Amino acid sequence: MNEIIGRQTIAVGISAEIPRPGQAEPRLSRLPRLNVRDYALLLKPRVMSLVVFTALVGLLLAPGAIDTLSAALAVICIAVGGGAAGAINMWYDRDIDLVMTRTRNRPLPAKRLRPERALAFGITLAVLSVAVMAWAVNPAAAGLLAFTIF
Template sequence: MPVPAGEARVEDYLALLKPSVMSLVVFTAIVGLLVAPGAINPVIAVIAIVCIAIGAGASGALNMWYDSDIDAIMSRTANRPIPAGRITREEALVFGLVLSVFSVALLSLATNWVAGGLLAFTIVFYAVIYTMWLKRSTPQNIVIGGAAGAFPPMVGWAAVTGTIPIESVALFMIIFLWTPPHFWALALYKQSDYGAAGIPMMPNVKGEASTKLQILVYSVLLAASALVPTILGFSGLVYTVVAVLTGAMFLWLAWKLFRAEDGVPMRKAARTLFTYSLSYLFIVFFALLTDNLLTRFGSVIG
């Protein structure tokens, strides 16, 4: 039952921030910040992470503002605050804009303008380029739009160094290449939702066979990209072993999906890959962080 205007609860505004998505954004940003060479004041580091979290939440609020019409159609999004009538579109828009300006300004002042500029670009990319343009116009929406979710480790790195080196780009590429197989696996077993909403997701436009092939190709690229930190020399044995094992599992599940028969077996395989992909990035980035902390600890006691 819709909540009367003006009676939205705090948790409704928190829901606008897409906390489940924010958790991954914040974690990868923390890894980028801690793995980056150099030192940063702990208080400034906390402020930087909070700003990145707020910026990510602002992007989510702007996305829900613009997509409230299709959110009302899709079963997995119908209970979001706006389509459920708990928050108006205008309230969500103002909320998102205020948080965007606040997070970018504070990050820029607390750290540097490179980090602030990257955060601003991330918000614009997700809210405008992806949400307003790509999402409803091309089946490549996730491929290009995936860049928005890949920027956080670069922002965290820039908060420490004020630069955008190849190492931070390597972290960007892991997330960027993870995004298509992650979301296309979801789209394979949620085709009816996306079709009803008129969103040109790959399975609805190019068909299941083409989508499964592209998932497999991107999974190969993802597994390879996860080894780049080792090649560049800013990770060690712990990370390398984890990257190889998790990449092999991703490839195995993508291959099983590719070979799955249409219907229930295909949807089951797609759901399995999607579920695994949810934990993949956390595992890989946690391994990178652990590896770096062990190396630093070893150099200190050595």
């Protein structure tokens, strides 16, 4: 992504070099690029929405009173945990995704993200979601969340 400021082109978020007239644009691969859209796609948002819907229905049908803050934190942790599972799954299936027409444009087979970054992202989200669930809701719920992620 480039921005034109006056006569100079700056590669936004990628390089601070400004090409001089007659020089080629700076290479975009010098610094790692953070592509928020690709990281969001790792979370499999459509699948995550089904997980959140199921969690909300479970909370609504649960007997007794449930603290609103605990319920909200539980749903957030479940959503993040579901996204973590999606990221880990995309890391695991990256070779299969490359040969399927429907999945070959995902971030890993298309080489827009490195596999180790996707795995680190998924594991980080998994650990955070389980830790917050244990702290904010209860250890049993956190254990179930960890079991469903892995």
